Amino acid sequence: MTHLPANNLNIQENEPDSGKKHLGFTQNTESRLVSEGSALYDCREFICGWGAAFINISITFPINKIIFRQMLHGVGVGSAAGQLSSEGFHYLYRGILPPLCQKTLSLSIMFGVYEECRRPLENAGRSNKYVTCGSVLKLMNVGYKVRLHSHDVKYGTGSGQQSVTGTDVQEDVNSHWVIKGETGKHCVRGERVKCGDIIRLQHLATSKNLHSHLFSSPLSSNQEISAYGDDQGEGDTGDHWMVICDGDCWERDEGIMLKHVDTEVYLSATSRTYGRPINGQSEIVGINSPGANHVHWQAMEGLFIHPSDFNPKQQMHHEPHTEL
Incomplete structure (x- = not known):
């Protein structure tokens, strides 16, 4: 396990994409009075x-x-x-x-x-428009155009847990995350993730979960974001994130926010980048304000599972890998 030295930080200021209009989120309360098929x-x-x-x-x-x-x-x-x-x-x-x-x-x-x-x-x-349970995807920060990333490199300060960064390399396999339900609750493969659902994001390569806690981030002193958990992907409530989006379900082509349940911060990227051994990768943090453009994330590349991809009769506990 490589450690990220605290005194080897190449801090660069990058401006978020100002051309991207701010995404607002309002809960859609409009109901359809007459449904198709009735x-x-x-x-x-x-x-x-x-x-x-x-x-x-x-x-x-x-x-x-x-x-x-x-x-x-x-x-x-x-x-x-x-x-x-x-x-x-x-x-x-x-x-x-x-x-x-x-x-x-x-x-x-x-x-x-x-x-x-x-x-x-x-x-x-x-x-096909929706993000579903069991899907493997990459998340891109709307403001800085970096993908949520992790690797076998620990923070040299703060918690000392596995670091989480942002990378502008589209093809990096260490940017894949698996959509899982919150601890103790079932998230059936192929089921749409609803706005307001609590999920976990498991890093595919290391099995750690996207995590946060009351430690300061190494570059900007915001809240630290790490990857945490055992080899089976089990951690604690610090792995829980609420999906905040506009509408009923998380759509792949729409921006969302991820709010940390325990500490109520929003997953964000900053303009600062690390030095070696992860040279040029962006700092990922938790911030208190949801108003900034760099707290919005969009589903990008990945393997998206849909209801037609499996037999609902097989969604039983004795069948392996049917619940995440």
């Missing part, structure tokens, strides 16, 4: 289809009669329309009910088949 939704769709068919027939039916009158009597459009007009409105639309019913039924069947085919495809597409 009887009320289907009834509404049928009424709309019937209305469309009625308007269509109301326009095309008299036009067809004019065309038929032209062909039958060999007269022009004006004469045919005049004949129908003189015979009255009732005659013009006489016999409209059978074609109206026929077209309404046809449109209902057509749109019904379309809806049944569309919904599964749309739901599948929606499921």
Whole structure:
């Protein structure tokens, strides 16, 4: 295990990305009154289809009669329309009910088949948008464009635990983290992570969990962020982070904040970088204010598990690796 010397720090000031607009987070309280697939939704769709068919027939039916009158009597459009007009409105639309019913039924069947085919495809597409339990991912800091990183290097000050940094190297395998549920609670593989959920982030290469506690960080004297736990990935409540996002679930293309449950600080990056042996890597800290752009994180590269990737009947305790 390499130690990070306290007196070998190359402190450089980097400005966060000012071009990225600040991401605000407001809890979405809007509820949908009519959900897709419900009887009320289907009834509404049928009424709309019937209305469309009625308007269509109301326009095309008299036009067809004019065309038929032209062909039958060999007269022009004006004469045919005049004949129908003189015979009255009732005659013009006489016999409209059978074609109206026929077209309404046809449109209902057509749109019904379309809806049944569309919904599964749309739901599948929606499921790919979310971060889920068991997924392995990289997290990028929105402000500084560095990925959350760890390695077998201990802090030379503070807790002396495994250090956590930020790297601008996209391909580094030491930036992979596994989404797990909080200690003692089940997080079923493929289940969406909801806004407000408490999770753990386990470092894939070392099995340590993203952790914080009341130690000062080595460069900026904010709160230290470390990686902690045994070889099985078990630590303590200092590994718990609340997902703060806008909406119902954590979406892959949206920024989130991670709030440390025990100390109520927000996971953040700073403008300062380390010297050897982790030269150029950014300091990762916990800060009290959620207003800064560098407290926002976005899911980037990774392996994202979705409900279609597993059989729900196998989500039992006697099956290995079905719960994280």
